[in-house]
Amino acid sequence: MSVVTETKRVTVPEIRARKNAQPVVCLTCYHAHTARLLDLHVDLMLVGDSLGNVMHGLETTIPVTLDMMITAGKAVMRGSKHALVVVDMPFGSYEASKEQAFMSAVRVLKETGCGAIKLEGGKRMADTIRFLVERGVPVMAHVGLTPQSINTIGSFRAQGRDEADWGPIEQDTLAVSQAGAFSVVIEAVAEPLARKLTGAVPIPTIGIGASNACDGQVLVMEDMLGLSPRVPKFVKRYGELGPGIDKAIADYAAEVRSRAFPGPQHVYPMKAPKG
Numbered sequence: 001m002s003v004v005t006e007t008k009r010v011t012v013p014e015i016r017a018r019k020n021a022q023p024v025v026c027l028t029c030y031h032a033h034t035a036r037l038l039d040l041h042v043d044l045m046l047v048g049d050s051l052g053n054v055m056h057g058l059e060t061t062i063p064v065t066l067d068m069m070i071t072a073g074k075a076v077m078r079g080s081k082h083a084l085v086v087v088d089m090p091f092g093s094y095e096a097s098k099e100q101a102f103m104s105a106v107r108v109l110k111e112t113g114c115g116a117i118k119l120e121g122g123k124r125m126a127d128t129i130r131f132l133v134e135r136g137v138p139v140m141a142h143v144g145l146t147p148q149s150i151n152t153i154g155s156f157r158a159q160g161r162d163e164a165d166w167g168p169i170e171q172d173t174l175a176v177s178q179a180g181a182f183s184v185v186i187e188a189v190a191e192p193l194a195r196k197l198t199g200a201v202p203i204p205t206i207g208i209g210a211s212n213a214c215d216g217q218v219l220v221m222e223d224m225l226g227l228s229p230r231v232p233k234f235v236k237r238y239g240e241l242g243p244g245i246d247k248a249i250a251d252y253a254a255e256v257r258s259r260a261f262p263g264p265q266h267v268y269p270m271k272a273p274k275g
């Protein structure tokens, strides 16, 4: 008899089928408890390499390792049972060759149990995307602003605000779609370009700072909850959790110092003597 418990997760083909349909709701997630909360509301959780900034206080995502991504991916899988979980491939884990990308992706899929991986890059990654997809690795692509390229692009600036710059981003988006990506994140591009890209490909475009012309949206969860000290212009804050956490911790500190906590209700009583 099988002892496997069935969990019905959103699948890659289901996300792929959301082109020109109900918008795809995505948020980043790195942690089991938040995964449990997000799971009730989102279609897709992205274990983004933004965890380097958010969880580890890094300036860029460059130092993030495959092991860091796998640890977070496992936590998010343990905390969720509905959403499709996509894990980002960190800088250095996939660019050297198609084979390197495959071996890294295999580790991510086997060790986390997630449903797909994401990687940054357009035309230059098309052969790799094709290679992965042909071998059973679903790929979400990422074009426009690609934070892992920070050392070559110099700053995290919006892309395509001048129509003369659209060409390469259009070519990137077409290339990843033709290579077999099931969806593509479009980061920080001007609205008319996002609209054009979305109309040009048969796969869902997931915007972050790319307007509601896209087929879905993703935000970094800590940014939209008001936990991140600095956020890009495109972030809407749906909560202000920072002050609430600050107050809770200040109250705790004061009660520990005054010995008001722990109270009698938080203490284990002795067992009644036997006999």
Ligand code: KIV
Binding pocket: 028, 046, 047, 048, 049, 050, 051, 088, 142, 185, 187, 208, 218, 219, 220
């Ligand atoms: O790492 C990340 O969180 C991402 C999103 C910003 C799309 O790639």
